[in-house]
Amino acid sequence: MKVSYKGNVVTNEVVLPDLFVTVDNGTITYVGKEEPKDGKIVDYSGKYILPGYIDIHCHASAKNMATDDPKEVAEYHLSYGTTSMLLTYYRDVPHEKLLTCLEQVKGLIGKSNVIGAHLEGPILNANRGTGSGLKQEFPDKTKYMKYIESGVVRQWTCSPEVDGVADMIKDISAAGIVPAIGHSDASYLQVKSAYDSGARLTTHIFDATGITRDESTMGGTEDVSFDEACMLMDDMYYEVIWVHVKKEKLALLVKTVGIDRVIAITDSFLSDGNMDSDINVFYKADGRASLSGSKLTMDRVAAKFIQRRV
Secondary structure (H helix, E strand, O other): EEEEEEEEEEEEOEEEEEEHHHEEEEEEEEEEEEOOOOOOEEEEEEEEEOOOOOOOOOOOEEOOEEOOOOOHHHHHHHHOOEEEEEEEEOOOHHHHHHHHHHHHHHHOOOOEEEEEEEEOOOOOOOOOOOOOOOOOOOOOHHHHHHHHOOOOEEEEEEEEOOOOOHHHHHHHHHHHOOOOOOOOOOHHHHHHHHHHHOOOEOOOOOOOOOOOOOOOOOOOOOOOOOOHHHHHHOEEEEEEEEEOOOOOHHHHHHHHHHHHHHHEOOOOOOOOOOOOOOEEEOOOOOEEEEEEEOOOOHHHHHHHHHHHHH
16 A cells, blocks of 8 residues: 655754655655655644654563563554664563563564564673662573574673673674673773673663772772773764763763764663653662663653753
């Protein structure tokens, strides 16, 4: 079926007003000012026509975690314009459950907007991020090779300071999976080791990260933080949860690495119940507040990306 949509067409550089975009059996066949003579016309004048969103870091919909109902999560985000996504599984998913989840992902590829899985763990700094204080996991090749052999993992986040991660990253990279680093207070040298092993993506920079103090550092000077070390790596890309990071930090990132290497994500999680806010805030036993992902969809991410770009 041939359908032509009229609206403001968003390109890489400019917005072109009042164009027609013709789609014939799933393929764009025409973009221009002249109204097509055949097929259905849908008038979206005053609204925007743009490419589908890609979300490489998404755990949940408004109702379900990807561990519970991955199909519903995919459909929910598709309804807000995400046409390609990685279902993301956090470090707290048990081994056997995670293998089941990866089989579910396999069943969705080619039949939905799901293109693979992102493993955010389990090899993460025990004291960084939601679930801080969990027992530290170390790379177990008999386990992680099963994740690799699933054939659906596209991105994998680990912490460079964990013993054995450099070798694990080499295995991940050799399998064609993008190694990412995050949830970390790794030193510059640890970040460089991960980078040399193949890491090329920083998971939600400025979130769940810190700094390792070197005993040899003299008073009055500062060590290099994990985030700063990542920004010093060439050919590295950087996820950002746009509603978590202060605009001055965003300005520093963009000024340092360039906007083309910044990747906006939802990091969508189950809601904290406050629907007036895009962020999720949970309170620990000691009363301290902690962020946990967001309630974002990629259409809102895109809007905030533009609004907060400095």
